Amino acid sequence: MVVPLSNKQKDLLDIPNSHTDNGQFIAPLADRMRPTSLDHYIGQSHLMADDKPLKKALQSGKPHSMIFWGPPGVGKTTLARLIAHYSKAQFLSISAVLSGVKEIRQSIEQAKHHYQLYQQSTVLFVDEVHRFNKSQQDAFLPFIEDGTFIFVGATTENPSFELNNALLSRARVYLLKSLSQEELLSLLKLVLKDKERGLGELNIVMSDADKLHLVSAADGDARKLLNLLEIAADLIDSDGENNRINSDVITQVVSGTTRRFDKGGDLFYDQISAFHKSVRGSSTDGALYWMSRIIESGGDPLYIARRLLAIASEDIGNADPRAMQIALNAWDAYDRLGPAEGNRAIAQAAVYCALAPKSNALYKAFNTAMACARESGSLEVPVHLRNAPTKLMKSMGYGDEYRYSHNEPEAFSAGQTYLPPELHQSHFYEPQSRGLEIKFKEKLEYLRKLDKA
Numbered sequence: 389m390v391v392p393l394s395n396k397q398k399d400l401l402d403i404p405n406s407h408t409d410n411g412q413f414i415a416p417l418a419d420r421m422r423p424t425s426l427d428h429y430i431g432q433s434h435l436m437a438d439d440k441p442l443k444k445a446l447q448s449g450k451p452h453s454m455i456f457w458g459p460p461g462v463g464k465t466t467l468a469r470l471i472a473h474y475s476k477a478q479f480l481s482i483s484a485v486l487s488g489v490k491e492i493r494q495s496i497e498q499a500k501h502h503y504q505l506y507q508q509s510t511v512l513f514v515d516e517v518h519r520f521n522k523s524q525q526d527a528f529l530p531f532i533e534d535g536t537f538i539f540v541g542a543t544t545e546n547p548s549f550e551l552n553n554a555l556l557s558r559a560r561v562y563l564l565k566s567l568s569q570e571e572l573l574s575l576l577k578l579v580l581k582d583k584e585r586g587l588g589e590l591n592i593v594m595s596d597a598d599k600l601h602l603v604s605a606a607d608g609d610a611r612k613l614l615n616l617l618e619i620a621a622d623l624i625d626s627d628g629e630n631n632r633i634n635s636d637v638i639t640q641v642v643s644g645t646t647r648r649f650d651k652g653g654d655l656f657y658d659q660i661s662a663f664h665k666s667v668r669g670s671s672t673d674g675a676l677y678w679m680s681r682i683i684e685s686g687g688d689p690l691y692i693a694r695r696l697l698a699i700a701s702e703d704i705g706n707a708d709p710r711a712m713q714i715a716l717n718a719w720d721a722y723d724r725l726g727p728a729e730g731n732r733a734i735a736q737a738a739v740y741c742a743l744a745p746k747s748n749a750l751y752k753a754f755n756t757a758m759a760c761a762r763e764s765g766s767l768e769v770p771v772h773l774r775n776a777p778t779k780l781m782k783s784m785g786y787g788d789e790y791r792y793s794h795n796e797p798e799a800f801s802a803g804q805t806y807l808p809p810e811l812h813q814s815h816f817y818e819p820q821s822r823g824l825e826i827k828f829k830e831k832l833e834y835l836r837k838l839d840k841a
Contacts, residue, residue, distance in 0.1 A: 421575075421586055426443070429467075430463075430567065430610070431564075431571045432467075432565065451471045453532050456541070460612075461608075461610045461612050461613075463564065464542040468511060471538065478499070482512070495512055498510075499531075509535070509538060510536070510537040511537065511540055513540045516542065516543065517542060517543050518544075518550035526554065532558045539558070541555075566608025572606055576599055579617060592621065597635070598638045601642065605642035619641050620633045620637050663738075666678055667742045676735060679738055683731060690722060696737050696741055697712065697719070701750065704747065705751060706749070706824060706828055707824055708745050711740065714736075717733070718733040718736065719734075745823025746823075747820040749817060749818055752818075753816040753818070760814065768808060769808070772804075773806065775787060790804075802841065819832060
């Protein structure tokens with residue numbers, strides 16, 4: 389299968405004019421293996437099972453406008469093509485990376501013209517749709533509404549943040565997931581057998597361990613798997629009848645591949661969230677795994693250190709005040725030692741925080757106090773709590789009834805109030821019965837009894 393490119397496309401993409409003898413480019417393996425029917429589509433079983441609305445819409449040939457949200461290489465473009473195929477519609481594709489309003493208008497005119505000539509609808513596939521700005525996204529709206537085309541957008545970013553509400557209200561969002569190892573293995577076996585589109589004619593032999601190694605390096609991305617396999621096929625050792633891809637070739641091909649990680653994007657925050665929840669849930673294994681995933685994918689270890697500081701106050705608090713200092717020490721160790729030993733110090737702090745007694749009493753108390761401060765208005769400071777640095781202030785009774793606690797039994801002025809009269813009965817901090825807060829709880833209950841007495 390070959391795909392011709394125009395000279396304009398060649399210039400735009402800044403690629404050399406390498407081609408076959410007939411002047412056409414050879415399609416990559418990933419493009420050749422793109423399924424042309426739902427029967428050959430691999431993955432997304434949560435959307436493509438027989439009883440799912442998307443599958444039914446495709447099979448009925450009456451699709452709606454939609455947005456596919458998911459990581460690279462999970463079948464977004466393929467699904468868009470299948471929608472056009474099953475609805476017997478023209479397929480148009482533009483990329484927000486290379487297109488602007490001009491290309492959008494050209495696509496709209498082409499869809500209108502096609503319908504006038506053939507009475508056939510158009511599926512307009514917009515790749516990387518999140519890269520269009522607000523006005524560019526708005527350009528699609530009237531034509532989605534009047535049925536000029538069926539809009540299918542693809543994005544790797546969260547549509548809630550990257551797409552206009554007006555566009556979201558006119559298109560249903562479907563979440564596509566990374567392919568599992570089992571699904572990628574099925575695809576790999578299919579490619580090795582397929583003699584028309586795949587590599588079946590090469591009679592490639594691979595061990596099960598090498599297949600798993602390749603699949604693991606693909607990290608849920610079908611396109612990445614096929615690209616790695618295509619590179620490996622160029623390095624095969626022939627033993628007569630078969631061409632063997634050995635472990636050395638696989639190691640060479642996958643070296644330098646990284647796990648998916650989008651700094652500042654959804655995947656980044658999902659992994660940080662998983663790390664935080666693991667520490668909060670006292671899972672040392674979860675904390676170490678997600679920390680390792682983030683670092684292995686190129687994430688900043690100091691972001692983890694900062695998150696640990698937040699955890700030390702939010703989820704541990706006064707149940708173990710040492711957690712705050714240990715988190716700070718880990719941060720300091722990283723600055724002094726660098727990544728190798730510094731990462732280990734942060735891991736030590738993560739394990740400590742995971743096993744530390746948990747209390748969100750301080751977190752809740754501060755939030756409650758902040759809400760009270762916002763809602764209660766500008767209440768006056770009680771007179772006995774005010775300083776009296778001048779004679780005028782002393783004459784007005786500032787500080788007259790204040791009792792100096794160090795002069796009282798147990799350094800506690802029983803019955804003295806420290807809140808405005810309107811908030812006299814308010815209590816913000818309620819310690820938990822865990823860790824050091826057990827002692828804090830006992831002390832607080834004792835002091836409150838003294839106040840009542």
